[in-house]
Amino acid sequence: MTNYQELKHLAERLMSNNKGLLAMDESTGTCDKRFGALGIPQTEEYRRKYRQLIVTTPDLEESISGAILFEESLHQLTDDGRSFLDILQQKDIIPGIKVDQGTVPLSFFPEETITEGLDGLSKRMATYYQMGLRFAKWRAVIHIDAVLPTKTCIAANAFTLARYAAICQEAGIVPIVEPEVLMDGTHTLQRCAVVTQDVLKEVFNALYEQKVYLEGMILKPNMVLPGLHCLDQVNAEVVAHETISCFLKVVPAAIGGIAFLSGGQSPTLASERLNMMHLRYGAIMPWPLTFSFSRAIQQPALEIWKGEDNNIAAAQKALAYRAACNRAARMAEYNPTL
Numbered sequence: 397m398t399n400y401q402e403l404k405h406l407a408e409r410l411m412s413n414n415k416g417l418l419a420m421d422e423s424t425g426t427c428d429k430r431f432g433a434l435g436i437p438q439t440e441e442y443r444r445k446y447r448q449l450i451v452t453t454p455d456l457e458e459s460i461s462g463a464i465l466f467e468e469s470l471h472q473l474t475d476d477g478r479s480f481l482d483i484l485q486q487k488d489i490i491p492g493i494k495v496d497q498g499t500v501p502l503s504f505f506p507e508e509t510i511t512e513g514l515d516g517l518s519k520r521m522a523t524y525y526q527m528g529l530r531f532a533k534w535r536a537v538i539h540i541d542a543v544l545p546t547k548t549c550i551a552a553n554a555f556t557l558a559r560y561a562a563i564c565q566e567a568g569i570v571p572i573v574e575p576e577v578l579m580d581g582t583h584t585l586q587r588c589a590v591v592t593q594d595v596l597k598e599v600f601n602a603l604y605e606q607k608v609y610l611e612g613m614i615l616k617p618n619m620v621l622p623g624l625h626c627l628d629q630v631n632a633e634v635v636a637h638e639t640i641s642c643f644l645k646v647v648p649a650a651i652g653g654i655a656f657l658s659g660g661q662s663p664t665l666a667s668e669r670l671n672m673m674h675l676r677y678g679a680i681m682p683w684p685l686t687f688s689f690s691r692a693i694q695q696p697a698l699e700i701w702k703g704e705d706n707n708i709a710a711a712q713k714a715l716a717y718r719a720a721c722n723r724a725a726r727m728a729e730y731n732p733t734l
């Protein structure tokens with residue numbers, strides 16, 4: 397029997413005290429790319445060292461309510477033999493898990509992708525629950541160009557996201573539903589707004605169809621932004637207005653909350669934009685609105701660490717700082733000169 401109360405309570409805990417989520421679930425390929433760019437060895441041992449640095453960061457729990465892990469981290473230990481899961485739980489950071497298995501080209505739509513990982517998912521979920529994991533993440537990816545995305549791609553990804561969310565809830569795990577409209581490209585802010593709205597509409601239709609309990613799920617969307625290479629860039633005020641207007645039209649008030657991905661925005665821009673949403677629209681938003689960043693929290697710390705033990709303390713400081721900036725943004729109190 398699905399325990400709806402427990403799901404709702406978990407979603408509330410993830411969104412509580414103005415905290416947010418830390419995504420530390422980069423796949424091995426993504427980690428390799430980020431390590432490679434900084435000359436850090438691309439090995440399992442260095443991924444373990446790096447994630448040890450993250451989970452042992454002092455005061456991380458002041459700003460972070462939940463951490464999304466990659467499968468590999470579930471069994472990893474610190475130098476002194478403690479499991480990452482135990483450390484997070486001791487800090488009262490709820491551990492979550494990325495359960496999708498990445499994207500592949502969508503059959504007959506070679507420019508677009510579908511996310512894989514549904515086969516055997518309910519069995520995996522039961523194991524994750526037993527291990528103490530209480531929320532999960534699945535990322536669908538939507539590309540924008542002159543003709544994309546297609547309706548087929550949006551529908552296929554929406555169906556898959558809803559199927560994943562239903563499987564999570566059946567197992568007592570809160571689903572984070574992540575339909576990411578990428579910021580790569582030259583498209584305008586207006587086009588991103590239209591596509592994001594279409595995608596979210598389709599995703600929530602699919603969630604209704606599959607009886608997903610909205611109070612027990614969290615949406616992880618992109619902000620509405622112009623493409624990275626669009627000539628017409630806009631300020632935080634415009635991003636906040638377009639993003640919140642879009643969500644007010646298509647995101648039900650009942651959901652457990654919204655937690656943004658950062659998608660390649662700089663750490664300061666991501667904080668500034670989240671801050672502006674709270675400053676201007678905090679009083680009228682029907683959902684708790686927070687962050688679930690990976691790059692916008694981790695990147696400065698990774699650049700300081702560079703794989704060197706001597707840099708661990710400074711990197712941890714940078715990590716805790718970015719997390720704290722985003723908690724401040726959630727309270728409309730972020731100041732880049734902080």
Ligand code: 13P
Pocket residue numbers: 419535574657658659660688689690691692
């Ligand atoms: P970014 O914040 O770096 O976009 O990562 C968030 C995430 O979890 C991607 O799936």
